[in-house]
Amino acid sequence: MALLQLTIIPLGEGVSVGDYVAGIQEKLADENAVFHLTDMGTIIEGEVQDLLHLIGKIYETPFKQGALRVVTNIVIDDRRDQQIHIGDKTKSVKRRTKMVQK
Amino acid sequence: MALLQLTIIPLGEGVSVGDYVAGIQEKLADENAVFHLTDMGTIIEGEVQDLLHLIGKIYETPFKQGALRVVTNIVIDDRRDQQIHIGDKTKSVKRRTKMVQK
Amino acid sequence: MALLQLTIIPLGEGVSVGDYVAGIQEKLADENAVFHLTDMGTIIEGEVQDLLHLIGKIYETPFKQGALRVVTNIVIDDRRDQQIHIGDKTKSVKRRTKMVQK
Amino acid sequence: MALLQLTIIPLGEGVSVGDYVAGIQEKLADENAVFHLTDMGTIIEGEVQDLLHLIGKIYETPFKQGALRVVTNIVIDDRRDQQIHIGDKTKSVKRRTKMVQK
Numbered sequence: 001m002a003l004l005q006l007t008i009i010p011l012g013e014g015v016s017v018g019d020y021v022a023g024i025q026e027k028l029a030d031e032n033a034v035f036h037l038t039d040m041g042t043i044i045e046g047e048v049q050d051l052l053h054l055i056g057k058i059y060e061t062p063f064k065q066g067a068l069r070v071v072t073n074i075v076i077d078d079r080r081d082q083q084i085h086i087g088d089k090t091k092s093v094k095r096r097t098k099m100v101q102k
Numbered sequence: 103m104a105l106l107q108l109t110i111i112p113l114g115e116g117v118s119v120g121d122y123v124a125g126i127q128e129k130l131a132d133e134n135a136v137f138h139l140t141d142m143g144t145i146i147e148g149e150v151q152d153l154l155h156l157i158g159k160i161y162e163t164p165f166k167q168g169a170l171r172v173v174t175n176i177v178i179d180d181r182r183d184q185q186i187h188i189g190d191k192t193k194s195v196k197r198r199t200k201m202v203q204k
Numbered sequence: 205m206a207l208l209q210l211t212i213i214p215l216g217e218g219v220s221v222g223d224y225v226a227g228i229q230e231k232l233a234d235e236n237a238v239f240h241l242t243d244m245g246t247i248i249e250g251e252v253q254d255l256l257h258l259i260g261k262i263y264e265t266p267f268k269q270g271a272l273r274v275v276t277n278i279v280i281d282d283r284r285d286q287q288i289h290i291g292d293k294t295k296s297v298k299r300r301t302k303m304v305q306k
Numbered sequence: 307m308a309l310l311q312l313t314i315i316p317l318g319e320g321v322s323v324g325d326y327v328a329g330i331q332e333k334l335a336d337e338n339a340v341f342h343l344t345d346m347g348t349i350i351e352g353e354v355q356d357l358l359h360l361i362g363k364i365y366e367t368p369f370k371q372g373a374l375r376v377v378t379n380i381v382i383d384d385r386r387d388q389q390i391h392i393g394d395k396t397k398s399v400k401r402r403t404k405m406v407q408k
Contacts, residue, residue: 005142007177011283012321015183015375018191022198029199038140039191040107040177049260056256069283069321073379075109075142075175079215079273081117089120089141096124097131113385117216117273151362158358171219171385175277181317181375209346211381219387222395226402233403242344243395244311244381279313279346279379285321293324293345300328301335 001085002078004051007041010067020062020070027058036086041073045086048078103187104180106153109143112169122164122172129160138188143175147188150180205289206282208255211245214271224266224274231262240290245277249290252282307391308384310357313347316373326368326376333364342392347379351392354384 010020024042028035031054035044044051055074062070077084112122126144130137133156137146146153157176164172179186214224228246232239235258239248248255259278266274281288316326330348334341337360341350350357361380368376383390 003141009315009317009377011315011317011323012319013317015181015318017317018194018198021191021195025195025199036141037192037195038142039105039138039145039188040140040143040179043141048263052256052260052263056253059252059256063282063284068285069281071315071377072278072280072282073177074276074278074280076276076278077142077273078267078276079117080267081272086141089123090139092120093123093127093139096120097127111213111215111275113213113215113217113221114219115216119215150365154358154362154365158355161354161358165384165386170387171383173213173275174380174382174384176378176380176382178378178380179375180369180378182369183374207345219385222398222402225395225399229399229403240345241396241399242346243309243342243349243390243392244344244347244383247345277381281346283321290345293327294343296324297327297331297343300324301331 001045001083002048002051002076003084003086004044004046005041005075006044006055007073008062009071009073010062011069011071013067020065020067023061023065024058027061031057034086043086045084048076051076103147103185104150104153104178105186105188106146106148107143107177108146108157109175110164111173111175112164113171113173115169122167122169125163125167126160129163133159136188145188147186150178153178205249205287206252206255206280207288207290208248209245209279210248210259211277212266213275213277214266215273215275217271224269224271227265227269228262231265235261238290247290249288252280255280307351307389308354308357308382309390309392310350310352311347311381312350312361313379314368315377315379316368317375317377319373326371326373329367329371330364333367337363340392349392351390354382357382
């Protein structure tokens with residue numbers, strides 16, 4: 001089990017691209033993905049081969065919404081000594097610190 | 103006002119690097135930064151010149167903790183037609199969608 | 205036709221990870237991929253669905269070489285108004301500038 | 307000595323953004339930076355504090371050219387057991403492989 005962070009950046013579609021990000025969220029929900037939206041991307045959990053297959057399935061979404069150019073950033077964090085689920089890494093770091101954050 | 107996502111990846115320090123991420127969180131708290139930890143990075147808000155100055159101040163932290171090599175990923179999202187604060191972009195996207203997410 | 209930049213970062217395998225990057229290069233050559241190594245990643249050209257399939261095929265390489273955790277960064281630049289090949293974007297930028305670079 | 311890869315993505319400025327990338331190249335040349343343009347970004351070498359200062363100096367360039375929103379991606383690879391210069395990492399990987407690449 002790994003985490004994948006997906007960020008899409010449509011170019012030439014105006015300064016606000018929230019409709020494109022929403023399009024991806026809806027597709028992920030349709031695919032029953034386990035995901036979490038942050039201000040800088042969408043974190044999805046799963047086996048990497050399944051995640052790559054999922055990316056392939058949702059990839060055309062911003063182009064179907066009209067974008068002519070999209071930069072897609074994907075970061076995969078995959079460790080084999082333990083399972084990683086959404087929320088685990090933040091919990092583990094917070095156990096180590098005492099600070100308040102927004 | 104912009105958002106900056108910071109991710110540090112220490113190499114050669116073992117498979118678990120949570121202590122290094124916690125080190126960064128403590129430094130950010132010491133600097134009174136406005137930040138939010140996600141599973142894939144730390145999102146910090148501020149003016150870009152201040153954020154770059156802040157990165158400079160906390161940059162040595164993982165090396166002081168013993169790392170010999172660190173890959174640092176920084177993504178800055180800066181728009182001039184409106185202020186961006188932590189939480190704004192997720193709220194804006196969620197208004198556009200109706201799906202449930204984890 | 206799009207460009208995909210792939211960067212792999214094995215954690216806990218020592219400070220030098222060139223053997224892992226070389227492992228990926230050999231796999232890409234075996235798969236007859238069109239690719240170009242830079243200091244910060246490997247740029248591969250192709251149709252996006254083919255590129256995602258290729259990533260799936262080579263993905264296990266660093267784990268087979270012994271890594272227990274790998275962070276994989278993928279950036280896809282895909283435009284539909286024209287084909288993008290390796291070398292096109294640098295040529296286009298250099299036409300616009302006159303500067304000397306290393 | 308570290309390497310920094312800089313990629314700028316102006317949103318809402320049309321599908322072609324080569325003029326913005328050229329603007330950054332010219333600024334880097336004016337600053338006497340040691341840099342190398344690839345299809346997916348610009349690789350700059352230097353001490354990290356100098357590199358962050360340099361990013362601060364060139365950061366406004368795309369906004370001055372008219373962009374209202376820019377996503378900036380920065381990757382820093384910094385190792386303390388040896389100096390890294392532009393070209394070193396590709397040479398080191400190529401020594402380990404025998405394959406032909408474009």
